[in-house]
Amino acid sequence: MAEQMKKYETPLLDELEKGPWPSFVKEIKTAADWNPMANDLLGLLERSYRDKIGHWKHGGIVGVMGYGGGVIGRYTDLPDEFPNVSHFHTMRVNQPAGWFYTSEALRTLADIWDRHGSGLTNFHGSTGDIIFLGTRTEELEATFSELTQAGFDLGGSGSDIRTPSCCCGMARCEWACYDTMKLTYFLTQHYQDEIHRPALPYKFKIKCSGCPNDCVASIARADFSVIGTWRDEIQIDQEMVREYAKNGVDIVKEVVALCPGRCIDWDGETLKIDDSSCRHCMHCINVLPKALAPGKDRGAVILLGSKAPIVEGAILSSVIVPFVKLDDEDSFNDIVELIDAILEPWVEEGKNRERVGEFIQRVGLGNYLEAIGLDPQPEMIRHPRTNPYVFYENYLEEE
């Protein structure tokens, strides 16, 4: 690959290197020094900026033998001018839960991609996967084989269960209310077939956050969101609260006044929380991390149905299970049972490219809950104190 490469002038892209931020242009240029794909990408991108149009086509048929997910096909529409990005397929590689690597693992991944692709990566995509950007069709199998030898596998794409992802949870964060990494690993292993062999009406994403801060944004991006929470009282260290106040934190202005539950009192000495009105928003804990902590009776809330705006508008998840304990294999198996029950009516009746959230809107939450065998509960709402439009049958019968 050491032949003289064409040198592209990139006045428009150069603008994106200015300013204090990291720049992907700088990274592509670094790779372009030795990699012909990265070099032509630079030229093609400059051309797109000049023409104000993306010079890419979608490919639908590329992949590795046996799998229906993990490879996303792309071709340029200017293959004669930019032959080295004639093919520019993306590979999704299943990330380790919580995104922990040894530097050796990172080097192994980077070396594989330097050998077989553009050398450009995205650690990580919004799906959570390691993204390998840009290679040719004939390199896919070789890359896949080196990846599997190094202990990695492709992730999901298309109408399958997508690579489950999670926050770093108990590995780094004291607020984790359950072991997000363990659950994610468990679900990833359990659903290998469903991740690699698309058989759903559309994609289905599982994301696990350890607390309501929801660092993987599961409430907005996952069809199935597992968010850690507690059902007893927020733990308070009064001495530390006073310490914060002494060091200049305005407890009334920054904590009491901003509590959406309006359930905190501060008399300058003691902080009182009426936990029955707490919305578990994490605000007070985030502001006073040394003084406050989630309760001790920890578990998770399960929500269903969010999606980004692609075919239809954005939807946030709605609560379907207000609280579950997630502290052993049995409880993980219950989650699998729930997911299977959720998938069944949607797989049977869902339209092509209809996300489960859209399906529920179409058939109605009440009918859907009946189909999956869950009872409607007051927590199954979008906002506190709104109407979920579920008819409670026994309530009607009593009338």
Added chain:
Amino acid sequence: MAEKVTIEEVAEAMYKMVKDTMGMKKWKAMDLQKAAIELFGEDRCDKNLCKEAIKELVNSGRLVYTYFGGSYLEIPHKEGAAND
């Protein structure tokens, strides 16, 4: 109780459906499953058989997964968008 069909029989039937309708109909995994169960009858064919049959067809390379908005199963061919 009727005797179950074999994975190979289901795979063969599915392959024929895809082949006979090539260019006219795009099959999703679920469509193939529904069609196969209808063809053989619920007592002789079930979801798991269909799943295994699809796996067999894809592992042997007779069918490939494709993606056009949703995921489909097709006979391998060169697609329109592909560059050399």
